[in-house]
Amino acid sequence: MNKISIKLGLLFFAFILILEIILFSFLYTGLVDSRIDEELAELKARGESHRHVLEKSFDKTTIEHVALMETEADTDVVIMTHKGKVLAKSNELTSPMKRLMKHERGSVPFEGMIVEKRWATESYISTVSPIVIDDRLIGHVYMFKSTNSIQTMVYKLKQHFILVGSLTIILTVITVFFLSKVITLPLIRMKQATKALSKGDFTVVVSHRSKDELGELAESIQTLANDLNHLKKERNEFLASISHELRTPLTYVKGYADIAKRKGVSDEERNNYLQIIYEEAEHLSGLVKDLFDLAKVDQHSFVIQKEKVSLCEFTNKIAEKVRPAFMKKGIELFHSCPDGLFAMIDRPRLEQVMINLLDNSLKYSNRNSKVRLQVEHDQTKNKIELSVIDEGIGIPKEEIPFIFNRLYRVEKSRSRESGGSGLGLSIVKEIVEAHGGQINIVSELGKGTKVTIELEGCK
Numbered sequence: 001m002n003k004i005s006i007k008l009g010l011l012f013f014a015f016i017l018i019l020e021i022i023l024f025s026f027l028y029t030g031l032v033d034s035r036i037d038e039e040l041a042e043l044k045a046r047g048e049s050h051r052h053v054l055e056k057s058f059d060k061t062t063i064e065h066v067a068l069m070e071t072e073a074d075t076d077v078v079i080m081t082h083k084g085k086v087l088a089k090s091n092e093l094t095s096p097m098k099r100l101m102k103h104e105r106g107s108v109p110f111e112g113m114i115v116e117k118r119w120a121t122e123s124y125i126s127t128v129s130p131i132v133i134d135d136r137l138i139g140h141v142y143m144f145k146s147t148n149s150i151q152t153m154v155y156k157l158k159q160h161f162i163l164v165g166s167l168t169i170i171l172t173v174i175t176v177f178f179l180s181k182v183i184t185l186p187l188i189r190m191k192q193a194t195k196a197l198s199k200g201d202f203t204v205v206v207s208h209r210s211k212d213e214l215g216e217l218a219e220s221i222q223t224l225a226n227d228l229n230h231l232k233k234e235r236n237e238f239l240a241s242i243s244h245e246l247r248t249p250l251t252y253v254k255g256y257a258d259i260a261k262r263k264g265v266s267d268e269e270r271n272n273y274l275q276i277i278y279e280e281a282e283h284l285s286g287l288v289k290d291l292f293d294l295a296k297v298d299q300h301s302f303v304i305q306k307e308k309v310s311l312c313e314f315t316n317k318i319a320e321k322v323r324p325a326f327m328k329k330g331i332e333l334f335h336s337c338p339d340g341l342f343a344m345i346d347r348p349r350l351e352q353v354m355i356n357l358l359d360n361s362l363k364y365s366n367r368n369s370k371v372r373l374q375v376e377h378d379q380t381k382n383k384i385e386l387s388v389i390d391e392g393i394g395i396p397k398e399e400i401p402f403i404f405n406r407l408y409r410v411e412k413s414r415s416r417e418s419g420g421s422g423l424g425l426s427i428v429k430e431i432v433e434a435h436g437g438q439i440n441i442v443s444e445l446g447k448g449t450k451v452t453i454e455l456e457g458c459k
């Protein structure tokens with residue numbers, strides 16, 4: 001049994017118990033009261049009928065007859081004159097009877113009255129009716145009933161109530177026990193799931209069949225667990241690739257440094273080795289810079305500071321910047337841009353994006369091919385499209401979905417040669433998305449690739 005179901009159960013139980021006690025006591029007192037009222041009314045009615053008989057003929061025979069009639073019943077009658085003299089009685093008078101008959105009889109109303117109704121403490125309940133003949137008060141008829149029988153009846157009633165009450169309480173306890181278990185079960189499951197999550201076990205499964213708030217909560221926890229699990233896997237893979245990426249150039253650096261150190265190595269050879277070491281170190285520092293960029297994108301310290309930029313001027317500058325590298329490889333770079341296009345962008349960041357894309361086109365294109373950097377305006381969507389189009393080696397269709405993953409390269413050995421680490425496009429994507437834009441790649445193996453960045457235009 002867990003804390004919450006105990007709490008809930010006790011709360012339910014206390015509430016239902018109070019409700020039951022109130023209902024039962026109402027029922028009990030109501031029943032007892034109405035039984036007593038019935039008894040009193042019956043007693044009085046009996047007295048009244050005797051009185052009617054006596055009012056018709058108030059003679060000795062009738063009086064004795066009336067007394068005789070009561071000897072067999074569980075009630076008693078006493079007939080007395082208006083002065084208090086007992087004319088007849090159905091049984092011996094006991095002292096409580098005598099005490100009850102001592103009250104002021106002048107005030108007895110015509111329809112009779114109740115003399116004693118305290119059944120719980122007294123020995124009798126009693127009524128009195130006046131005998132009136134020709135408007136003259138002749139005497140009184142007293143009726144008595146021993147309270148023993150009433151007390152037994154009430155006692156039996158009480159026993160019944162105790163029995164039914166205890167049964168109800170037992171049933172309540174059982175119901176509350178199961179109910180609180182059922183209600184708290186999903187909560188307990190979720191608690192266990194979050195506990196497991198906090199311990200780093202992200203493989204938890206939280207079942208959620210209900211469509212209510214609890215179900216939604218369970219679903220959220222499940223999503224959280226799945227996301228965390230995914231993140232954990234991704235991070236592990238990323239770390240594995242990173243360490244691999246770092247190890248390879250370091251092995252070269254170590255190896256060549258070792259050879260360069262040796263005696264008997266000619267100056268020319270040593271310079272050669274040092275050059276390789278230099279290049280590897282360059283590659284490493286580029287990698288570290290990219291990683292640092294990614295880390296910044298991940299943290300929220302990466303803020304896009306947008307300004308209004310003329311896209312023609314922006315792309316033109318970039319084209320001029322990269323042109324020497326293209327010329328060196330014998331690739332022609334074209335630039336086209338309609339006038340008067342503006343967008344809100346973070347200039348240095350988007351420049352980083354464009355240079356990355358152009359660098360890919362340069363790296364993955366052959367001599368004597370063409371690369372186009374073009375800006376277009378989609379009038380209907382009011383979107384600006386920045387594209388880099390090459391006639392290079394292209395990307396296999398099945399690889400395109402993975403191209404934005406960190407450290408992902410289509411052909412590992414191929415891009416190692418060209419010094420790529422597979423981080424470029426993942427950084428590009430993050431930056432474009434931080435701008436609220438989109439990036440699309442269309443590519444055909446052996447024909448070429450078109451990378452398009454879609455941005456919101458502005459006037």
Ligand SMILES: Nc1ncnc2c1ncn2[C@@H]1O[C@H](COP(=O)(O)OP(=O)(O)OP(=O)(O)O)[C@@H](O)[C@H]1O
Nearest residue numbers: 360361364394409410415420421422423424425449
């Ligand atoms: N224009 C392109 N033509 C052909 N393949 C491309 C092109 N652009 C990207 N790729 C493929 O996608 C992979 C991922 O590109 P990305 O820019 O992320 O990494 P990289 O160029 O290898 O390294 P980095 O950009 O970090 O120096 C590349 O390794 C390459 O195989």
Ligand SMILES: [Mg+2]
Nearest residue numbers: 356360424425
């Ligand atoms: Mg690249």
